[in-house]
Amino acid sequence: MKKIGQTLLLAILITACKNEPKQESTVVDEVKQEQIITSIYPESITKVFDAHGGIDNWNKMQTLSFSIEKPTGKEIITENLKTRAELIETPSYTQGFDSETLWINEKGGKAYKGNATFYKGLMFYFYAMPFVLGDEGITYEDTDPLIFEGETYPGILITFEAGVGESSNDQYKVFYNTESGQMEWLAYTVTFGRTEGSPDFHFIRYNNWQTVNGLVVPKSVDWYNYKDNLPTEKRNTVEFSDVVISENAPDNAIFSKPEGAKVIE
Numbered sequence: 001m002k003k004i005g006q007t008l009l010l011a012i013l014i015t016a017c018k019n020e021p022k023q024e025s026t027v028v029d030e031v032k033q034e035q036i037i038t039s040i041y042p043e044s045i046t047k048v049f050d051a052h053g054g055i056d057n058w059n060k061m062q063t064l065s066f067s068i069e070k071p072t073g074k075e076i077i078t079e080n081l082k083t084r085a086e087l088i089e090t091p092s093y094t095q096g097f098d099s100e101t102l103w104i105n106e107k108g109g110k111a112y113k114g115n116a117t118f119y120k121g122l123m124f125y126f127y128a129m130p131f132v133l134g135d136e137g138i139t140y141e142d143t144d145p146l147i148f149e150g151e152t153y154p155g156i157l158i159t160f161e162a163g164v165g166e167s168s169n170d171q172y173k174v175f176y177n178t179e180s181g182q183m184e185w186l187a188y189t190v191t192f193g194r195t196e197g198s199p200d201f202h203f204i205r206y207n208n209w210q211t212v213n214g215l216v217v218p219k220s221v222d223w224y225n226y227k228d229n230l231p232t233e234k235r236n237t238v239e240f241s242d243v244v245i246s247e248n249a250p251d252n253a254i255f256s257k258p259e260g261a262k263v264i265e
Contacts, residue, residue: 051181053215058131062249067242085255098255105261137161146175203231
């Protein structure tokens with residue numbers, strides 16, 4: 001009986017060990033899941049994302065806010081990173097988009113003379129480089145490198161599927177540092193309001209970075225003049241301040257059209 005009891009005890013212990021969950025497998029599964037998320041992008045653009053804090057880290061964030069100092073005063077842009085609702089506050093007007101309705105609220109009797117549809121999301125898109133190039137409906141392919149002042153920057157051509165964004169015929173080229181992977185230049189076409197693409201690429205230099213909440217984002221960017229689809233000399237610098245990047249979502253009420261604001265069709 002003693003031997004039978006020992007045999008039963010041993011069998012119970014073996015069964016318990018087999019049924020006990022393995023913590024190691026959970027960790028492995030999490031690593032595999034992360035690899036699946038990042039592997040949907042080509043190696044070249046993944047290298048750029050990683051150099052700026054990682055696309056997975058960016059995707060955790062829900063709020064982006066920053067300021068631009070302009071001759072007419074400070075412009076403050078707040079973006080819901082999930083819905084792309086946007087609020088642009090300036091001394092003379094406020095522009096808002098609640099994910100459906102675009103509106104302008106003029107201040108002090110000053111008539112708004114800009115193009116709200118064109119400007120919606122424009123500075124956000126340039127500021128949120130390279131992470132916005134991880135959006136859905138984007139395709140990537142290697143392109144000829146940019147050679148500027150003796151330095152060579154590998155290039156990635158970004159195009160959009162039909163119907164993606166306001167101007168799906170737009171094209172972007174990201175040129176990055178071979179060693180660090182950080183983005184150095186952005187070339188872009190402007191096709192807003194046209195059905196066909198544009199052969200002309202404009203150039204922005206990204207060479208002044210800051211780290212906010214683990215993400216490497218612009219502190220300033222330089223717009224360049226261009227000739228024959230190549231940058232020539234610096235035209236102007238745009239500086240960014242008061243940068244906030246948060247995992248907390250913004251209050252959706254700030255994007256709602258206030259009474260008296262004009263709806264932009």
